[in-house]
Amino acid sequence: MTASEKHALGEAAVERQSGHRVGVASPTATMTVSLAPEGELADCVVVIVAYNSAKEIGGLLDSLPAAADGLRLRVIVVDNDSADNTAEVVAARPWATHVPSGGNLGYSGGINVGRRTAGPTRAIAVLNPDLRLEPGSLRRLADAAQAPGAGAAVPRMLDGTGGFFPSLRREPTVLRALGDALLGGKWPSRPGVLSEMVWSRGSYERAGEVDWATGAAIVITAEADAQVGPWDDERFFLYSEETDYCRRLRQAGFAIHYIPEATARHEGGGSGAGPALVALSTISRLRYFRKYHGRFATALFVTALGFSELLRVRRPGNRRAMLALLSRRSRATLPGMSARP
Structure with missing residues (x-):
């Protein structure tokens, strides 16, 4: 860390304690974060x-001030080892707090660390590090999540080029x-009834209730978070944790609202790629279904699931998924699975 970054950290700490707005010079812009x-209530x-x-992650952090549109924030980056x-990228934005998790706890485990660290707040926004939020989007989601009957809100997702990305889902x-x-x-x-994915582009042009959406971005009210409780980090290391959490939200009487005016661009690759992760996605889907x-x-x-993998067996990821469905020993070699039943 440079001397100027250390100096900025010291100034930001003083301003954070006083509740002032902090101006931060980033590689792309000078931003003001409220x-x-x-210990005080955050929006x-x-x-x-x-x-x-x-x-x-730097791109996401730099998009937050404009996306928040004046919301009083606390920003917590849970680092899974x-x-x-x-850590250095986060430290360059001193209004964000870097929290080491102590190991690779998976996505659900990391979220639970963030929840425990959050402090008093009206809402919690769970975001993938490979997102970019459009201006005003976080405020729109926070407002929508607080609507009567709601408990959470999700944005319109775009791909890395700004094109259509089908992010909405139905119950499996x-x-x-x-x-x-x-x-x-x-x-x-x-x-x-013939697809878990919501493919129709028209569905993405209007706001409404959804069963669930890709977990890259979701804002949850503090009331819903307290009632639903921790994310299921025992069953879900990565993938299907959002399916499970949204089901629990609905079971608790909270609706998930889709807000097309709130937009996030998903750059992709934040969780990595490869055959093992393709297989892990399939096994997580199985774990979710078996739970209920x-x-x-x-x-x-x-x-x-096996039929789907068989039809695509020429692809390495689908071959690995088929093997994981057939063999518990193969399943145990997938990321985060060795300690899970």
Whole structure:
């Protein structure tokens, strides 16, 4: 860390305690962040779970001031034992707090560390490090989450080039798993009973309630967070944790609102890539379904998952997923799975 960065850290600490707005020089802009002093009520606490995220996280952090549009924030970066310079990137934005988790706890585990660190707040925003939020988006989500009957809000997601990204989902069923296995992205206008994915572009143009959405960005009210409790970090190291959490939100009587006027660009790659992660996604889907359904329904769901992997078996990730479905020993070699039942 340079001398100027250390000096900025010292000044920011004083301003954070006094609740003042902190101006920070970044590589891209001079930004003003409205900070909630420690122990005082924040409008929103931003929780970002990082793992070797140095290349992505700076862009997200730099997008937050404009996205917050005056909300009083606390920004917590939970670092899951990164081996790169994630800590230094965060330190260059002294209005963000770097919290080492003590190991790679997975996405759910990291979120739970952030929740415990949050302090008093009206809402918690859970964000992937590879996002960029458009101006005003965080405020719109925080406002929408507080609407009567709501408990959470999710944004319109764009891909890294600003193009359409299908981020909305329906509750997983055997029939939907079979439909997606057979059709994938073909016939996007097919009935909702045949796809977990919401493919129709028209659905993304209007606000409304959704079953769940990709967990890259979600704002949850403090009331909903307190009632639903921790994310399930015992079953879900990575993937399907948002499916589970949103189901629990709905079961507790809270709606998840989709807000197309709030926009986030998903650069991708924040969780890495490769056959092992493709397989982990499939196994996490199985774990989710098994949590809420009996043996017979789960056996049908496993069959649908296996059929999907078989149709795509030429791809290394799908071959690895098929092996993981068939072999517990193979499943145990996936990231974060060795200590999980």
